[in-house]
Amino acid sequence: MRRRGSTTGLQLGTMSFAERLNLVSKKRREVIRPVQEKPRDYVLLTIRGAAKKLATDPATVLRIVRGMGFGNYREFKAYLHELSIASATSLEGMQSENTHDSSLVSHGRRSLEQDLQNLSALRNTLNMQQIVDLARRIHEAQLVVILGGDMAISLVEFLEYKLTLLGFRVLSATTPGKTAHSVRNLGKKDLVIAISFRRGLRQTIEGVEQARANGAYCVGITNTFISPLARLTDECFLAAVESPLSISYAAPMSLLNVLLTVCAHYRRSRTLSILRKVDQEQRYGFRWYPA
Numbered sequence: 604m605r606r607r608g609s610t611t612g613l614q615l616g617t618m619s620f621a622e623r624l625n626l627v628s629k630k631r632r633e634v635i636r637p638v639q640e641k642p643r644d645y646v647l648l649t650i651r652g653a654a655k656k657l658a659t660d661p662a663t664v665l666r667i668v669r670g671m672g673f674g675n676y677r678e679f680k681a682y683l684h685e686l687s688i689a690s691a692t693s694l695e696g697m698q699s700e701n702t703h704d705s706s707l708v709s710h711g712r713r714s715l716e717q718d719l720q721n722l723s724a725l726r727n728t729l730n731m732q733q734i735v736d737l738a739r740r741i742h743e744a745q746l747v748v749i750l751g752g753d754m755a756i757s758l759v760e761f762l763e764y765k766l767t768l769l770g771f772r773v774l775s776a777t778t779p780g781k782t783a784h785s786v787r788n789l790g791k792k793d794l795v796i797a798i799s800f801r802r803g804l805r806q807t808i809e810g811v812e813q814a815r816a817n818g819a820y821c822v823g824i825t826n827t828f829i830s831p832l833a834r835l836t837d838e839c840f841l842a843a844v845e846s847p848l849s850i851s852y853a854a855p856m857s858l859l860n861v862l863l864t865v866c867a868h869y870r871r872s873r874t875l876s877i878l879r880k881v882d883q884e885q886r887y888g889f890r891w892y893p894a
Contacts, residue, residue, distance in 0.1 A: 619829070620686060623671040631667045634659055642686040650676045685829045688845070689801045714847050721843040721854040728841065729861070737822060737838075738865040741771060744794035748785050748819075749775045750810045751798035758798050758824075758855055765863050770877045782810040789819040798824045798855070800844050803831040811835050824855060 620639050624632045634657055638645050645653050654661045665676060673679040741747055747766060751759035756777045763775040776785040783806075789795065795814045799807040808831045811821050815835065823832030823839035833839045842858045844850040867874045885891070 618672065619831070619834070620682075626672060627667055627670040631663075631670065634663065635667050635671075638683065639686075642683045642690060646680060646683040646687050682829065685827045689827045689829055691801060710847065714851075717845055717847060718851055718853040721845055721851060722857055724843050725854045725857055729858070731861075731865075733838065733840070734862055734865050735869070737862060738869045740794050740820060740822075741766070741866055742869055744820075745772070745792035746789070747771055747773045747794045747796065748789065748814070749773065749796045749798070750777075750782055750786075750807045750814075751775075752777050752779075752782075752804045752806050754850065755798045755800065755804070755807075758852060758859065761856070762796065762798075762859050762863075765859075766866070768877075768881060769863070769867060769874060771866075776810065779806040782806045783813070786810045786814040786817065786819070789814050789817045791818040791820075793819040795819050795821045796824065797821060797832055797836065799830070799832055800826045800850060800855075801830070808832065808835065824858065826850075 624635070624639070627635075637657060638653070645656065648656065650661045650664055654664045657664065668676055668679045671679075673682065749759045749763050749766075759775050759777055763773050766773045774785055776782040786795065793814075795811065797807050797811045803825070811823070811832065812835060815821050815837070821836040823830070823836035824842065825832045825839060826842060826844045827833070828839075828841065830839075833841075840858060842854040844852065844855065
């Protein structure tokens, strides 16, 4: 996770690749542009290998990389790794699978192993004090607005449902129109939680921009520090979504469960009072099929 104003361990700043390209001359932009279009093709190459593929020399590549604000080629390669994650597609995921052991059982096992790796990364990097601070903000917020669309709708609806159950005033926006209307009148007492992965969904990113302009505190949940959410929110939590096919929500769901657990215990007496009422409905409510 990252707080706005801090830097990552690699100190790559908050500029996008396109913004960095504008720091170099037009001629050099054209030399390096293929890297932006297909970062996965370059992420494992040495500087000599990249220069050969770009039809130039290593010294020129290094000058371009430094001109874009990177300290050295290693920093640039680390950025390319994140860029390849952010721009990955479902087709690339399928094509990158090792077909040497192509049984259905092996594919299933690899998927499970990837989920375990994603969860392990979350466990090793999640700052619990930041989760506690976010739980405090949720308790103090006048309104919590959750933004997300496309495949992230499932996460948005889950978080909205559970926060509503815990007695918070929550609104979700999963379409462009509702996003625009939901953030228009937000203010300093409101909290926005935006969920979007890889390059970021336009409606979610633009919703965050408007919400921040209105003074709302914005929190992002994404999978890479080069995501627009990481640049635009006040703080951002990272949860890997790597999967052999499309994306996996094992780690993001775990992150939400941690947040909800801390929210519930932040003011335990309040939560218990609410859950006693919920308990009656869960035991005797009409919507449950009789045992």
